Amino acid sequence: MDSEANNQSTVPKKGPNDFIFGRVLGDGSFSTVYLAKDIQTGKEFAIKVCEKRHIMREKKQQYVKREKEVLMLLSDKVKTSAPFFVRLYCTFHDHSSLYFVLTRATNGDLLTYLQKAEKFDEEVAQFYTAELVHAVEHMHLLGVVHRDLKPENILLDTHRHILITDFGSAKIIPQPPFLPDADNSSEGTARRSSFVGTAQYVSPEILTDKRSSPASDLWAIGCVLYQMLEGNPPFQARSEYAIFQKILKLEFEYPALFPSVAQDFISKLLVIDSKERLGAQDFGGYPSIKQHRFFQSIDFETLYLKTPPCPS
Numbered sequence: 001m002d003s004e005a006n007n008q009s010t011v012p013k014k015g016p017n018d019f020i021f022g023r024v025l026g027d028g029s030f031s032t033v034y035l036a037k038d039i040q041t042g043k044e045f046a047i048k049v050c051e052k053r054h055i056m057r058e059k060k061q062q063y064v065k066r067e068k069e070v071l072m073l074l075s076d077k078v079k080t081s082a083p084f085f086v087r088l089y090c091t092f093h094d095h096s097s098l099y100f101v102l103t104r105a106t107n108g109d110l111l112t113y114l115q116k117a118e119k120f121d122e123e124v125a126q127f128y129t130a131e132l133v134h135a136v137e138h139m140h141l142l143g144v145v146h147r148d149l150k151p152e153n154i155l156l157d158t159h160r161h162i163l164i165t166d167f168g169s170a171k172i173i174p175q176p177p178f179l180p181d182a183d184n185s186s187e188g189t190a191r192r193s194s195f196v197g198t199a200q201y202v203s204p205e206i207l208t209d210k211r212s213s214p215a216s217d218l219w220a221i222g223c224v225l226y227q228m229l230e231g232n233p234p235f236q237a238r239s240e241y242a243i244f245q246k247i248l249k250l251e252f253e254y255p256a257l258f259p260s261v262a263q264d265f266i267s268k269l270l271v272i273d274s275k276e277r278l279g280a281q282d283f284g285g286y287p288s289i290k291q292h293r294f295f296q297s298i299d300f301e302t303l304y305l306k307t308p309p310c311p312s
């Protein structure tokens with residue numbers, strides 16, 4: 001965790017009174033995210049406030065515990081150098097709430113950015129998909145599967161680079177040998193009792209046998225890229241049930257003039273059998289994804305140094 005304001009014994013423990021809370025940045029079923037300023041340093045953060053009573057009533061203890069574990073893992077500068085995630089600076093609690101002090105993303109989320117542009121051209125879509133692939137590869141190599149990747153959970157920092165957030169649905173799977181979508185069903189994949197994710201981006205295996213795996217995030221990348229280029233996600237309907245039916249039947253179309261290389265890439269991710277998805281058989285990362293001609297001009301190692309292209 002960052003020495004800036006972490007919970008190590010050498011740093012006095014922060015508390016709610018150390019911050020000035022500002023406007024609400026967003027709210028979920030049991031949390032509210034505020035813009036906040038550290039009184040001592042003047043630095044601005046996003047503070048996620050989770051109400052204890054609501055967490056207990058909704059039986060969400062596991063979600064909150066999992067999110068903290070994942071955020072601590074991704075914030076450990078020893079374990080990860082990828083900047084593509086919101087960082088957890090410190091946590092504290094009082095009688096009513098739990099507080100997560102997080103990176104503040106000054107440019108909102110990718111969904112809002114995409115809606116303003118209606119759709120992205122190929123260069124912008126390629127750039128943000130490359131950052132997403134690089135981030136997901138890093139996350140999976142640390143054994144973290146997000147399970148709810150979507151444009152709303154992809155924030156944009158001051159320079160409009162991505163910051164993946166909201167790890168409440170995430171799963172941590174045991175470490176090396178880490179085979180994306182390995183057959184070790186007790187480890188590489190996880191069965192849940194309840195539905196995880198957001199209907200438009202959920203993969204078929206989560207719907208059929210509730211068995212999520214790293215390849216579930218690869219499916220979501222395919223959905224996000226389609227949405228960046230078309231303006232809407234590939235699977236849409238009036239109800240979640242109808243969306244699920246379309247997903248299970250792979251019922252979606254590419255509009256006329258949809259870029260052919262992107263179409264080829266998406267078609268290799270939106271595959272019903274998770275083991276057949278591009279990258280699902282890779283080891284130690286996703287070389288087969290990064291080598292796809294959709295990323296022909298991309299240098300993944302210097303993405304973060306580049307200025308993101310602007311939508312036209």
Ligand SMILES: NC(=O)c1nn(CC2CCNCC2)c2c1CCc1cnc(N=C3C=CCC=C3)nc1-2
Pocket residue numbers: 025026027028033046048086102103104105106107108109152153155165166167
């Ligand atoms: N659920 C969360 O963890 C979360 N929710 N938000 C606000 C949401 C608003 C709607 N779109 C998705 C995000 C945040 C976080 C993490 C931490 C976080 C950090 N910075 C921002 N910044 C924003 C800036 C402008 C508009 C919205 C959010 N927001 C968050």
